[in-house]
Amino acid sequence: MKRSRSVISRLVAHAAASPSPPPTDASHLDALRLFRRAHRRGAPLAADAFPPLLSACRSFPSLGRQAHALMVKSAADLDPVPATALLDVYSRCGLLRYALDVFDGMPVRDSIAWNAFISCLVRHGLPADAISAFRAMAVDGGSPFTGFTLCSVLKACASMRAVRLGKQIHARVIGDGNDSLVMATALIDFYSGCGMIQEAFDVFNRLNREKDVAIYNALISACFQNRRFKEAFSVLGLVRPNEITLTCALSACSDCLSLSYGKQVHCVMVRHGFDSDTTLCNAIVDMYAKCGELTSGRISFEQIHRKNVVSWTTMISAYGSHGRGVEAWKLFKRMQEEEISGHVSPNAVTFLSVLSACSHSGLVDEGRECLFAMQSKHGIDPGPEHYACFIYLLSGAAMLNACKANMDLKRGEQMARHLLSLDPDNPGSYVLLANFYAACGQWEGAEYLRRMMKDRGLKKEAGNSQLELPVAIEI
């Protein structure tokens, strides 16, 4: 018996969909409150109540578990429609294990269930498993491939560089007469990922329908990924840009160090009022920093309304690569202070950026503190890259000390000069080099450096030795 849509389903769907296109955390919360009220009054739980409820759970991952429990109680977990919605919630919340369990427990799997499963594997960086699932889907029968399937598998092919399979899919797409924009965009992205830029252009040019901004963005991004800057900029001129277009353009400006073009993109962004898009703002900060305008980067960073992890990490690594380790460290500290109100926690990349910044400035104690804090305070296990960075930091510090102890003037000078070129405005670097000369008995060199410091108006603050290196190394 096919019942008409339950009241609870309609109510929740309505709340989740308002304001119309993009559901927000607030509208999801409204939907959840509505559901709870109806549920407490004893409204019957039909299977069709769950998909809209589960959409609302995307903003509150822990509730997905409770919805799952209700589904088991009402046997809705055996129905492929709500089960697929549940799988998708777990997938989007990063709960891979739960998502796989849902798929395993489904007695009936239609194409959409398979598609959601494959998409989940791709999203979690398991392209080989996604391709295996794709083959299993073919064997399974009764659940034919759809355009959704092929789009997800193309993404897996790009990360696996599975050119043969990707081309087979392309052939099938042509055979099916599927010339949708989404499919063409996925194909462009696939060819781009495999370094086949000409094939990407061919897909674009052979498409006989009106193109949208997403497919232009895919082509522009394809050009940049394959370092075809000239073509990228000429394609850019053909489209009315959105936030994503500008983000692509900015990462290219960072790559080819084109400050003048980057500034123009910044102007376009302001003119379009795109300044609330955090991803785009992050790209602006990065562009200024990579093009040498650290101060402009910092100003843009401060202006970001809703800073996320990437905003903070970008600014920290900007300081790091400019040899401003102390500034990077201060910003990292400030990030943790604002964490309480702003809910922005550092991630593994943030810690690597901090470690890297410390290593470029010889901040051994700070680096060590960072490495320990990531485990004990934030529960993130350091990966090999974190240890490698920390070892590099220790060895750099040990090296200069060794040069000093062995009076290895030539090697020590090389290293100290490198330090100076990284950080010419940091008085600590001059003092370090001067002390190194003094330790080696090169008094003229020491005097020369102190004079140079004075001429450049740099003063070393007493008791604030930024680059003091430890005598003994201990971990």
Add this chain to the structure above:
DNA sequence: ATAGGGTTAG
């Protein structure tokens, strides 16, 4: 109920 284009490190 499922699919396309974007930012951070090394």
